[in-house]
Amino acid sequence: MIKMNDITRDGNPVLRKRAEKLTFPLDPKYLKVADEMMEYLKNSQDPAIAEKYHLRAGVGLAAPQIGLSIQMASVLVPGPDNTIDLEETLVNPVIVSQSVQIAALEEGEGCLSVDKDVPGYVPRHDRITVRYQTLDGEEKTIKLRDYPAIVCQHEIDHLKGTLFYDHINKENPLDIEDNAILIG
Numbered sequence: 001m002i003k004m005n006d007i008t009r010d011g012n013p014v015l016r017k018r019a020e021k022l023t024f025p026l027d028p029k030y031l032k033v034a035d036e037m038m039e040y041l042k043n044s045q046d047p048a049i050a051e052k053y054h055l056r057a058g059v060g061l062a063a064p065q066i067g068l069s070i071q072m073a074s075v076l077v078p079g080p081d082n083t084i085d086l087e088e089t090l091v092n093p094v095i096v097s098q099s100v101q102i103a104a105l106e107e108g109e110g111c112l113s114v115d116k117d118v119p120g121y122v123p124r125h126d127r128i129t130v131r132y133q134t135l136d137g138e139e140k141t142i143k144l145r146d147y148p149a150i151v152c153q154h155e156i157d158h159l160k161g162t163l164f165y166d167h168i169n170k171e172n173p174l175d176i177e178d179n180a181i182l183i184g
């Protein structure tokens with residue numbers, strides 16, 4: 001199972017590389033990686049397992065965060081009442097359209113690869129359309145908004161070597177355009 005010491009931390013050059021596109025059929029070793037990344041997210045969201053193995057909770061994990069510079073990211077976004085809003089492993093994801101409307105998490109963003117707390121709004125698009133391939137190579141297009149959209153932008157950033165704090169206003173971290181939507 002993936003544990004915190006398997007997660008690359010800020011400063012590791014792999015987090016600043018553009019990840020390689022994957023070809024299909026996927027090498028079986030990458031299928032295993034996808035399973036392990038999703039398993040990490042599930043474990044990290046289970047208080048008992050997270051405590052037992054000292055896992056930081058996450059709703060997204062990108063392959064560069066476990067040292068693999070490949071275009072693969074898993075997202076597991078819970079909805080209300082133990083529902084699941086989004087559970088998917090995105091291969092070669094591309095944001096094909098995005099809203100002018102800006103949104104940000106009201107509490108800022110955290111990242112499993114960034115140990116320090118970096119306060120500030122991370123301006124992102126409130127709505128996005130993502131085109132990606134599933135693990136069996138099927139092309140899919142999904143439209144996302146609000147929290148799931150923020151999470152996918154954060155994970156797709158990882159595949160381009162971007163970290164969330166790159167987007168924070170350096171002069172005034174709590175500065176964001178007036179009509180930005182703050183997601184609580």
Ligand SMILES: CNC(=O)c1cccc(C)c1Nc1nc(N2CCN(c3ccccc3Cl)CC2)nc(N2CSC[C@H]2C(=O)NC)n1
Pocket residue numbers: 044045046057058059060078105107108109110111112117118119150151154
């Ligand atoms: C600095 N302030 C903050 O971090 C921050 C502070 C407060 C609120 C938010 C909302 C913040 N922000 C933030 N909180 C999260 N979690 C909330 C808790 N949750 C979770 C925790 C326990 C069980 C199950 C679950 Cl589900 C896991 C996910 N996740 C992200 N991000 C940024 S996009 C990728 C995603 C990620 O997975 N990061 C590791 N940001």
